[in-house]
Amino acid sequence: MIRVMIVEDDPMVADLNKRYLEQVKGFTLMAMAASVDKAIEILDKLDIDLILLDLFMPGKQGLVLLSYLRENEKETDVIVISAASDMERIKKALRFGVVDYLIKPFEFERFNMALAAYKEQSKFIQTQPVISQEELDQQLLHREDKPQMEELPKGLTKDTLNQIWKAIQQLKGAPFSTEDVVQLVGISRVSVRKYLNFLKELGILDVKVIYGSVGRPVYQHEFNRFKEHLIKNFL
Incomplete structure (x- = not known):
């Protein structure tokens, strides 16, 4: 199971993320934090594989947590779930290595897509100590040809x-x-x-x-x- 922590100061949004997470197989919620300081405290006690992180937080912003993870070489991945849609914050989050970025408000389909892709990638990394360029392009860098559109049954347009x-x-x-x-x-x-x-x-x-x-x-x-x-x- 992939161990998850939700870092979100809004109780309603945190509960929504929790309920969404419960609908996706292969993930288990280990902790919830309403501030960056609380999240860091939890990370010092628990092994967390994935953080669902809001950037707009009381006190220290979510970007501070991303910096903390990199500086302390924590093997914890992050999916940002935030209302922050300005390119500057998005670029900073990507530079810190977030695996995905969801802009609020979002639909469950996009949430499910992000977690499904993360689970598939994690499984691939754990089972493939050595990979080819083609596998690297397709599985990790997502550089693959755009799939062709499927044909509709006869009589449908x-x-x-x-x-x-x-x-x-x-x-x-x-x-x-x-x-x-x-x-x-x-x-x-x-x-x-x-x-x-x-x-x-x-x-x-x-x-x-x-x-x-x-x-x-x-x-x-x-x-x-x-x-x-x-x-x-x-x-």
Whole structure:
């Protein structure tokens, strides 16, 4: 398990990061700190693999903790989670060797992507004492050719899929029916159903059948945010 410490002074944000972390396998929360001084105190007592760090902190700023880690040669990685979006702070954080940088507010998908990439990279480093240039480029430096877009099934078009996808985003994660999408997009029910079935096959949508007292059953679609990234291969 990858041992994590959350360094965040806002209790609500710290709790959100904690709840997000609990949804990602392979990570365990070891400690939470509301200041840089408290984080340093914890680092002197516990072995921490990864810190989720806010830069705007009371007293000492998060950059001070990054400096402390480098000066003391701590084998602890850092993912910055901060509202700091100015290039100067971002450049400083990158120079200190942060493995990723998330700008608040962010979605769970981006959080999950950062942790999944870190876990994969950590596993690779632990199991590969010697690597080739190609492996170094792909696994650690992320210098690889841009993957080609996947082809849609016959009868589906990118433009219409994009309209359907935007309509789903407008529904803000609430369960929805085929008719809900029809009203937003303005195309036939049959066409909408084809695209929803395609998204279901990708795992992006989960479908539940609701049986009423009379009439036909209603198919309720629910958005699976853990699979949202798959749509990017088709848009």
